[in-house]
Amino acid sequence: MKTAPQLERFVRKLARQHGLDLRADYFRLKLSCGSDSFMPLTIESYGLNQLYVGHFYTQHGDQMSDPMLCLFTGYERYDESGQLVSDNTWVPLWIEHPPPFGFMQSAYLSDDGRQVDRIRPRAQADLARFANQWARNLHEQGFDGPRAVVLHCSNGDEPEPEPVDLAALLPAPEPEPAPEPEPAAPSVALALATLPAAGGRPIQLSMF
Numbered sequence: 338m339k340t341a342p343q344l345e346r347f348v349r350k351l352a353r354q355h356g357l358d359l360r361a362d363y364f365r366l367k368l369s370c371g372s373d374s375f376m377p378l379t380i381e382s383y384g385l386n387q388l389y390v391g392h393f394y395t396q397h398g399d400q401m402s403d404p405m406l407c408l409f410t411g412y413e414r415y416d417e418s419g420q421l422v423s424d425n426t427w428v429p430l431w432i433e434h435p436p437p438f439g440f441m442q443s444a445y446l447s448d449d450g451r452q453v454d455r456i457r458p459r460a461q462a463d464l465a466r467f468a469n470q471w472a473r474n475l476h477e478q479g480f481d482g483p484r485a486v487v488l489h490c491s492n493g494d495e496p497e498p499e500p501v502d503l504a505a506l507l508p509a510p511e512p513e514p515a516p517e518p519e520p521a522a523p524s525v526a527l528a529l530a531t532l533p534a535a536g537g538r539p540i541q542l543s544m545f
Contacts, residue, residue, distance in 0.1 A: 338456055339465035341408060342425040344472040348380055350481055358492045365491050371484030378480050385450050386411030405433045406468060411451055428453055429464040
């Protein structure tokens with residue numbers, strides 16, 4: 338099983354630079370390298386010993402990754418004072434590229450998510466090599482340099498989603514159709530005028 342030590346060291350360096358707590362249940366850091374030639378870099382975690390590193394962009398209203406890499410961080414250890422006592426432990430699990438490359442998983446976690454349960458050796462080794470080369474590229478692009486700009490940084494609990502105005506999402510009610518006019522009731526005089534008389538002749542009624 339291969340790890341990604343260069344990407345791990347790179348992320349830890351960014352965490353020190355920007356006060357990111359990599360042990361928090363949730364954290365998110367979004368950086369620009371100071372050049373429009375490269376997409377911003379996002380590093381985030383939602384717990385479960387998994388960390389995500391990626392570039393993201395929006396296409397037709399959907400968020401796309403180019404790429405997004407997931408690493409398992411559950412093998413790292415800290416002492417009682419909170420100091421890291423083990424490094425070179427982050428294991429690349431999967432990567433997602435935009436089409437046509439798509440999603441590739443090379444390592445799988447146990448049911449409780451506490452350890453890597455099985456791997457695809459060749460694919461996992463290739464993914465570790467990619468992760469380390471990517472770390473070198475990110476360094477050369479300046480994401481850990483003086484021109485980098487913090488676009489977002491948060492530690493601790495995952496932020497609450499903004500409230501959604503459900504009424505605004507519902508279609509506007511259609512106006513109720515105007516009631517159809519009721520047919521005029523025939524006048525009593527007209528109704529009586531059409532009644533046959535006992536002898537078969539209509540009854541002649543004066544309207545006045």
